[in-house]
Amino acid sequence: MKTPVDRFRFRPYQRPAAGWGALRSVAHAWLDSRQPFKNLRAMLQTNQNGGFDCPGCAWGEAPKEGRIRFCENGAKAVNWEASGRGVDAEFFARHSIEDLLAQDDYWLEYQGRLTEPMYYDGNSGHYRPISWDLAFKRIAEHLNSLSSPDQAAFYTSGRASNEAAFLYQLFARTFGTNNLPDCSNMCHEASGVALKGSIGTGKGTVTYEDFEHAEAIFVIGQNPGTNHPRMLEPLSEAVARGAQVIVFNPLRERGLERFQAPQNAVQMLTNGDFALNTAYFRPALGGDIAVIRGIAKWLFQWQDEAERSGGDEPLAKAFIEEHTEGFERYRAAVDATSWDEILAYGGLDKEELERAAHIFCRSNATIICWAMGVTQHRHSVATIQEITNLQLLRGQIGKPGAGLCPVRGHSNVQGDRTMGIDDKPPAALLDALEKRFQIPIPREDGVNVVQTIEAMLADQLKVFIALGGNFAQATPDSDRTHEALQKCDLTVQISTKLNRSHLITGREALILPCLGRTDIDYQRSGPQAVTVEDSFSMVHASFGQLQPLSAEMRSEPAIVAGMAEAVLGEKPVPWLSLIEDYGRIRELIQDVIPGFERFNEKIQAPGGFYLENSAGKRQWNTENGKANFVAQALPTLLPETVLSALDKAGKNADLVLQTLRSHDQYNTTVYGLNDRYRGVKGERRVLFAHLDDIHRLGFEDRQKVDVVSLWSDEQQRRVRGFTLIAFDIPKGQAAAYYPEANPLVPLESYGVGSYTPTSKYIAIRLEPSSVPERIV
Numbered sequence: 001m002k003t004p005v006d007r008f009r010f011r012p013y014q015r016p017a018a019g020w021g022a023l024r025s026v027a028h029a030w031l032d033s034r035q036p037f038k039n040l041r042a043m044l045q046t047n048q049n050g051g052f053d054c055p056g057c058a059w060g061e062a063p064k065e066g067r068i069r070f071c072e073n074g075a076k077a078v079n080w081e082a083s084g085r086g087v088d089a090e091f092f093a094r095h096s097i098e099d100l101l102a103q104d105d106y107w108l109e110y111q112g113r114l115t116e117p118m119y120y121d122g123n124s125g126h127y128r129p130i131s132w133d134l135a136f137k138r139i140a141e142h143l144n145s146l147s148s149p150d151q152a153a154f155y156t157s158g159r160a161s162n163e164a165a166f167l168y169q170l171f172a173r174t175f176g177t178n179n180l181p182d183c184s185n186m187c188h189e190a191s192g193v194a195l196k197g198s199i200g201t202g203k204g205t206v207t208y209e210d211f212e213h214a215e216a217i218f219v220i221g222q223n224p225g226t227n228h229p230r231m232l233e234p235l236s237e238a239v240a241r242g243a244q245v246i247v248f249n250p251l252r253e254r255g256l257e258r259f260q261a262p263q264n265a266v267q268m269l270t271n272g273d274f275a276l277n278t279a280y281f282r283p284a285l286g287g288d289i290a291v292i293r294g295i296a297k298w299l300f301q302w303q304d305e306a307e308r309s310g311g312d313e314p315l316a317k318a319f320i321e322e323h324t325e326g327f328e329r330y331r332a333a334v335d336a337t338s339w340d341e342i343l344a345y346g347g348l349d350k351e352e353l354e355r356a357a358h359i360f361c362r363s364n365a366t367i368i369c370w371a372m373g374v375t376q377h378r379h380s381v382a383t384i385q386e387i388t389n390l391q392l393l394r395g396q397i398g399k400p401g402a403g404l405c406p407v408r409g410h411s412n413v414q415g416d417r418t419m420g421i422d423d424k425p426p427a428a429l430l431d432a433l434e435k436r437f438q439i440p441i442p443r444e445d446g447v448n449v450v451q452t453i454e455a456m457l458a459d460q461l462k463v464f465i466a467l468g469g470n471f472a473q474a475t476p477d478s479d480r481t482h483e484a485l486q487k488c489d490l491t492v493q494i495s496t497k498l499n500r501s502h503l504i505t506g507r508e509a510l511i512l513p514c515l516g517r518t519d520i521d522y523q524r525s526g527p528q529a530v531t532v533e534d535s536f537s538m539v540h541a542s543f544g545q546l547q548p549l550s551a552e553m554r555s556e557p558a559i560v561a562g563m564a565e566a567v568l569g570e571k572p573v574p575w576l577s578l579i580e581d582y583g584r585i586r587e588l589i590q591d592v593i594p595g596f597e598r599f600n601e602k603i604q605a606p607g608g609f610y611l612e613n614s615a616g617k618r619q620w621n622t623e624n625g626k627a628n629f630v631a632q633a634l635p636t637l638l639p640e641t642v643l644s645a646l647d648k649a650g651k652n653a654d655l656v657l658q659t660l661r662s663h664d665q666y667n668t669t670v671y672g673l674n675d676r677y678r679g680v681k682g683e684r685r686v687l688f689a690h691l692d693d694i695h696r697l698g699f700e701d702r703q704k705v706d707v708v709s710l711w712s713d714e715q716q717r718r719v720r721g722f723t724l725i726a727f728d729i730p731k732g733q734a735a736a737y738y739p740e741a742n743p744l745v746p747l748e749s750y751g752v753g754s755y756t757p758t759s760k761y762i763a764i765r766l767e768p769s770s771v772p773e774r775i776v
Helices: 019-031 036-043 072-081 089-094 097-101 105-110 132-144 162-175 189-199 208-213 229-240 265-270 288-309 317-323 327-336 339-346 350-362 380-393 413-418 427-437 449-457 478-486 556-568 575-579 582-592 640-648 691-696
Strands: 118-120 152-156 216-220 244-248 258-260 279-281 366-370 403-406 463-467 490-495 508-513 529-533 538-543 655-660 686-689 704-709 718-726 733-737 762-768
Touching (some): 019 072, 072 229, 118 132, 132 463, 132 508, 132 556, 152 162, 152 449, 162 413, 162 427, 162 463, 162 529, 162 556, 162 582, 189 380, 189 403, 208 229, 216 229, 216 350, 229 258, 244 350, 279 350, 288 327, 288 350, 317 380, 339 350, 380 403, 413 529, 427 582, 463 556, 575 582, 691 718
Parallel strands (some): 152 463, 216 244, 244 279, 366 403, 463 490, 490 508
Antiparallel strands (some): 529 538, 686 733
C-alpha cells in the first residue's frame, strides 16, 4: 500500500544544551566535510592567535589561553565552508537554473564550494565559465553605461573582512553613490539608531571581561544556545558565582535553561549540567518595551518611598544629574503609563515585574543583552531606547561589569559598519575620505535593503553587486524580492557556496567565487591576514589555514580591487597594487578611520586591540554632550492605519508569528534539517503553536496547513504545506523558521527609524493545506 512520505519526527529534547549532543553534531559535520583530517587541524586554530576568525557569529573571545575556542555551530560553519566538494563548470553544464530552482536551500549549499567564475547571459538557461578579466570587463560595461551612479547598489554581508569592506565602500563612493545596503539593515540597525541618539555611539559598551564582574545579566529577545553558543559559558559561570541571569523570551529555549560544558571533563563524564538562568520570564511578542517600562515604574515608586523614609534610593541621582538630560520628561512618561497598559501590552503580571525590578535594583553592575527578538519589531528603536533609559536610571553604563550589549550576528558585521559600509554615512567619514583621497564624495543618503528592493521594483536600480550573503533569501517579502532582482540588468554574487541568490538573477548574472575565512590567501608578498571586529569592539587578525580548493578562487579584497580597477582605472588608488600586500590597505584605513592608528602594528598583539568606546568612558558624543533619556508613550504593535485596514477588510488574524533559526542553521545557511533543542528532525516547514490555539482554529496537531500573512495591501503572501507542531509557546503566538517564512513578511512592515523588517511580529491566518500529500 502506498503511504505518505514522512521524514518528519518531533520529540521534545530533554538534555542540556551543548555537551554530548554538541559533540555528536560536530563529529557529523567534521566527517561529512570530505576532508576531515585537514579540517580537524583547522578547527583547532579557530579563534586562536595566529589562526582564523570563525566565519560564524561575532561573539568575542575569552581572555584565556590554551582552550578550544569554537562551539558546535562554529564547527559546523568551519566544516561547511571547508568542504571538499566543488561546484564547477561541469556542474552547471549538468544542471540548468530551472533544475536548480527546484532544489531546497540545504541541497544547494551542500554541493560545495564554488570553484570558478561563471556567467549567465539570460538566454541559455545555464551558467557557463568566464575568465576573471572578462567578468570584470562585463561589470565595468554595465556600471559605466548607467545614466546615474545611483542606479547601482553595492550590498555587503557581515562576513566580509575590514580590508574588503573598506575597499568596497571606497569603490562605491568613488563611483559616485552611497547605495551601500548591508545585512545589518535586517538585524541590528535599530540598535545603532537607538544607541546613537541615546549615548552617542551605535556600538555596545561592554567588553568580554565585564561579564566576569557583572552582578546581573539581563538577556532579552535572544537565543544564545543556537545563535551565539559561546555565550553559554560566561552565562553559566555567572550563575555559578552567584550572579543573577534574567531571561525574557516568549519561548522556553533549552540554550537558556541548562548547559553542559564540553570542556568540563567532570560534567561530561557524570552527565551533569549548569543552570543558565536564575529567573525566566515569558513576555508577549513585542512586549519587551512594556516590561522595561514596568521595571522603571517600580523603581520610581521605590525612589519616592525612599525619599519619604530616608532609606536607600534606587536611582543614581548624582549620575543622572551629571551625565544625562531628559530625566523629568521620561519620569512624566512613565507616570503617565498605567499599570493596566503595561500588563496588557507586556504579557507579564505585576508580581513578575516586581521580582525583575528587585533583581535589577539590587545589582550594582548590570549588563543588558539583546538580539533580534528586540530589533525586528516596528517599535524596535523605541524598545532599545527604553532599555537604555533603564540603565541610565541606575548609572549602569561606563563602569566595570555593566553596560549595554547588542549581541551582533555575523562575524564582522560590526567591523563592516566601522569601515564605512553605511547607506547613511556620517559626515565625518565622508570628510575624511575626501581629505585622504582628494576626490569628491557623494553626500546624499543611499538606499538600505528595503529601499533597494523598492528601487528595483520601480526600475530605478539596474546593477546589483553582493559582497557575500544570500540576498534573495535573507530579505523580506520573498516573492517581491525575487521579482525585484529579476528586473535588474546585471546581478553579481561574490560567494563561497551556491545559494538561491545565484538562481534569482537579473537579465545577466555573474558568480565570482571567493576565498573563505578558512582558506590561505596567497598574494604577491605572501600569505595575507585579514582583520575583523567582534561584538566587544576587539579588532584582530585572521589567517587562513587550508589550501584553497581551486586556483580560480580569489580573495574578497582582490575581487573588489579587480572590479574597481576595471571601472575606475587607478582612481583614486592603485587598486591592484594594494592587493599585493594587505598592509597597504590597512595603512589607508588608519588614515581615515579613528582608532586605527598604527593598525599594522597593533594587530600583532595577541588578541588584537580594543577600539575605545566613548560611552564606555562616559563621554557622550550626542548633540548635547549628554546621555539622553528618551520619553515616549508605549507604541501600538502595528500601525493604526494597518490595524484599521485589516479590520475593514475583515482580515482577523488567527495568530501572531515570529520567524527564528533552527539549531542546524546560521542566518540563511542551512546545515541540516534538524532542530535538536526544539525536538524537530527531518523537516523545516513547520509551524509551532499552542495546542489550544490549534484546536481553537479547527486543526489538529501535525496537520499540514497554509500560512497566510495579513497586511493592508492586496498582495498575496502565502506559504504552503507547513506542519503544525503543538509546542510550549504562549497562546496567540506562533513561530516558524526563516528563510522559509520570509515570504510572509511584508516589505512595507519595518521598524520606525530603522527600516528593519518586522520579522518577529507578523499577523497570520491558517488555512487547510493546498499541497497534496506525496506518496511512494
